[in-house]
Amino acid sequence: MVAENMQRMEKQDEEFKPVFENALKKAATTALVGAYETTTSTLMVFFLAMVLYPDIQKRAQAVIDSVIGKNQLPTFEDRASLPYIDAVLRETLRWQPIAPLGAPHATSSADVYNDYFIPKGATVMSNTWAISRDEKRYPDACIFMPERFLDVNGALTDDDPAKYIFGLGRRRCPGQYTADASVWAAIVTMLATLDISSAKDDNGKVINFTPRFTTGLERHPVPFPCNISTRPHIHSELLDVVRTAV
Template identity: 75%
Template structure:
C-alpha cells in the first residue's frame, strides 16, 4: 500500500510541478514579448482551473472575498472558460458602459436551449435579433411610456394588500400574483384574477425551470452533452427529464398569453406591448412577419420573466427587512401619516414628499440584490484596461453583491439602514443602487423604470395599510424562524 500511495503522490507532484513550469514559461514569454498580463487572480489548477476554490452555490461570496486579495478586477479560470469579475461600480461603468461595443455579447450557456430559455432575449447574443427585441421592448417600457401604467400599478398593489389581509400566510403567492399581474397587463393587456389566475399559474410553472439554469448545471451539460439523450433508467437522466418539463412549461408561457392577446385585440380596452405591435405587424409585408412575431414573443416573455423573478424576490426581501428592523417600519409609517394622513392611500403624486419610502426601496435593492452577479456579459473582441489584457470571448461578470457590500461605501453593509440614502437635510442622496442593480451598458434591464414604479407602489401601499411582523403561535408567542435563500439565476427568500 505504501509504494502505491507514494507513486500517486509522485504523479500528483509531477503534474503540479509541470503546471507551474508551464505557467512560469508562459509568464516569461509574455514578459519578453511585452504582452500585457491578465488581471490578478488565484492560481488555477490544471484542467479544473479555479472551480474547486469557488462556492458554486453562491459564487458572489467567493468573488467578494477575493476582492480584498486581488482587487476590483479579477481573472478566474473555470474549467476552459476565462472569466473576468468586476467588483466595483467604477470599473463596471468604465467597461460595460463606456466600452459597450466590446462588452455587450452573452456567453454560451449549455442549459438555455434544452431548458427552453432561448425565448428570453436577455440571454441571446448581441446581434440583429437582439436589437429588434430590445426596440420592441423599449417602445413600451421607456420612461415616458410607463407613466400610463401607474393607475393600474396602484390598483394591483391595493389588490395585493387585500389578499395579504385576508390570507397573510400565503404572502409569497400574493407577491407573485402582483408581479405577474402588472406584467400581464402591460405586455398582453390581460386583467388577471386577484387569486389563482390560470395564466399566472402558467408563468409560475415555467419559473421552476429558470431556477435550474445554475452555473454548475451549465458546466455539466457543456462537458457531458450526452446526458440529454440517456435512457430514463440511466444515471443522470434527471437532467434530461427536467429539461423536457422546463421546455414544455416555457413553451406554454410563451404561446398561451400571446394567443389570448391576439384573439382579444379588437375588444381590448387597454394598450399593451403585444397588442400594439400585432397591429403594426398587420401593415408589414408577409416575408418579414415571421421574424417580427418571433422577436415580439421573445420581448414579451422577457418582460414577464423579469417582472416575476426580480419583483417577487425584492418584495420578499422587503418583508424580511420589516420583520427584522421594526423601527424602520415605524418610521416609514410615521412619514406616511404625517404627509398623507390616514384618510387615503399613497399615490405617485406623493412620492417626492416621501423620501424615506424611497430610501427603503433603495436599501432593499442594495441589501438583497435579486441577481447578485447580474446576467454575464461576454467580450466580442480583446481589450486593454488599466494595463490588463482582457481576452476575446471572456465571460465578464459584474459582482453586484460585492458592490453592494463594500464597507467603505456602505458601513455596516450587512445591516438594513435606509438612512444611508438620506442626507443631513432629509433629502435623498445621489447614491442610487438602481444604477448598478439593474445592470449596465447596452444590456441594462430595459424594464427598470416599470419595475421601480411597481415596487414603490407595492411598498408604499403595504406600509400605509398593514403591520409586518413575525408569525405568532396560539399562545401569542413569536415563532422563531431562520431566513433561507434559494439561489439560481435569481437569489430569493424561500417561502415557508
C-alpha cells in the same frame, strides 16, 4: 403596453399587422417572464426586512401617515414627497441583491483592466454583491438602514443602487424603470395598509428564525414565519381600492 400597441396596430396596413402582432407577443412575454421572478424576490426581501427591522417599518408608516393621511392611498404623484420610502426601496435592493453576480456578459473586443488581460469573447460577471457590501461605501453593510441614502436634510442622496443592481452599461436591464415603479407602488401600498411583524407560537412567544436564501444566479429568501394584518385604521373602502389595483 399591449393595449397601446394594439391600438397602434389598428392603424397599420393589413399586410404588416401579423409582423407587429408577433413582435408585440414576444415583447409582452419577455416583460412578463423578466419581471415575474425578480419582482417577487425583491418584495420577499422587503417583507423579510420589515420583520427583522420593525422600527424601520414604523418610521415609514409614520411618514406616509403624516404626508398622505390615513384615509387615502399614496399615488405616484406623492412619490417626490416620500423620500424615506424611496430610501427603503434603495436599501431593499442593496441589502440582499437578488442577482448577486449580475447577468453574464461577453467582451466584444480584447481589453486590459488593472493589468489583467481580458480576451475578446470572455464571459464577464459584475460582482453586485461586493459592490453592495462595500464597507467603505456602506458602513455596517449587513444592516438594513434606509437612512444611509438620505442626507442631513432628509433628501435622497445621489447614491442609487439601481445604477448597478439592474446591470451596467448598454446591456443593463431594459425593464429597470417599470420594475422601479412596480416595486415602489407595492412597497408604499403595503406600508400604508399592512402591519408586517414576527409570527408567534400558540403561547404568544415570537418565533425566532435565521434567514436563509436560495442559491443560484437569482436568489430570494426561503419561506419564513411572519404575521401580516391590516393596519387598525384601514377600512373596507380602502381595501377595495387595493384589491382593484391588484
